Amino acid sequence: MPRLLLIGAGGHGRAVLSALRDAGWPEPAGVLDDGGGALPGVPCLGPVSRAAALWRDGLRAAHVALGRNALRRDIGESLLAIGFALPPILHPSAVLARDAALGEGGVAMPRAVLGAAARAGPHAILNSGCIVEHDCVIGPACHVAPGAVLGGGVRLGAGVLIGLQAGVGPGLRIGDDAIVALGAAVVADVPAGATVAGVPARPLPG
Ligand SMILES: CC(C)(COP(=O)(O)OP(=O)(O)OC[C@H]1O[C@@H](n2cnc3c(N)ncnc32)[C@H](O)[C@@H]1OP(=O)(O)O)[C@@H](O)C(=O)NCCC(=O)NCCS
Incomplete structure (x- = not known):
């Protein structure tokens, strides 16, 4: 488990920090946040534009802890292009089937379930208590909110x-950038x- 550079010091950032600590990761090297936000006990290292300089200084792994799907994907892809690894993060109470897969930059929060042969693409948030049943395929940068x-x-x-506590029937397809x-x-x-x-x-409507 490498020391991570975190991106995002908002509510989701605090939740990810808590998951990292529960899972026994080393304390993050620092957090970048364009709004000047802070995470408890984590050094603030400036705006997101500092990522490349921090890679040159030797940081090699990161996690984008931003709830907005498009922003999380864009920053995640730019970090990958710089050379950062984005290892998936699993809370110890999350349940991943042996043949399930969570992509780079993904996070499975407390009690999230990813069932048999299910696949979650890069930059996914599987939020607290969600259930993604067998054989689901989740595209890049999706967010399955708590209890969904x-x-x-x-x-x-x-x-x-x-969205929170939404349900999607078996076998259905949800198109790009849709909101439930x-x-x-x-x-x-x-x-x-x-x-x-x-x-x-x-x-x-709208
Ligand atoms: C659907 C959603 C995106 C709409 O947000 P919005 O564009 O700001 O819409 P508004 O709140 O202005 O509501 C527009 C209309 O939709 C209705 N509406 C909004 N959310 C609704 C919901 N969940 N179920 C039923 N109707 C809903 C409103 O009552 C309103 O109806 P009206 O025009 O008859 O008064 C938002 O309500 C939502 O569910 N977001 C997901 C939140 C979430 O789960 N986030 C994850 C957190 S971890």
Whole structure:
């Protein structure tokens, strides 16, 4: 477990720091945050633009702890281009099937479940208590929020947000950058860019 450079000192950053400590990672080398935010006990090393200089100084691993999917993906990809490793982070109470995979830059928070043969792409957030059932395929930079449940074989495109305690029926497809509102019950495929809400889930205008 290398010392990580963290990006993002907001709420998700605090949650990731807590997961790292629970999992026995070394204390992070520092945190970069464009808003000047701080994480308890972690040195503030400046804005995100300092990442390349810190790599030249010898830091080699990082994690982007930002909740916004597109920003997390863009910064994560720029760190990979610099040469940083983005090792996935697993809270010790997360459950990953032996044949499940969590991509680089991903995090599985407390009690998240990634079922048999499920795949989560790079920069994924599997948030507290979510269940991603067997054979699901999650595209890059998705966020499955706390308590959300994906039935078996669900496929998410890139940058999808599945909101708090939402459910997606088995085998359904959710297109790129779609948003499933908190508490929604998705019973049909969702097109790219759509926002759906309610039980059963229907498109929200706009
Ligand atoms: C769907 C969502 C993106 C809409 O946000 P928004 O664009 O700011 O929309 P508004 O709050 O202005 O609401 C617009 C309309 O949708 C309705 N609506 C919003 N969220 C809803 C939900 N979860 N279920 C049903 N209806 C909802 C509102 O009541 C409102 O209806 P009205 O026009 O009849 O008054 C947001 O409510 C949501 O669910 N975000 C996900 C949050 C989440 O789980 N984050 C993860 C945290 S870890």
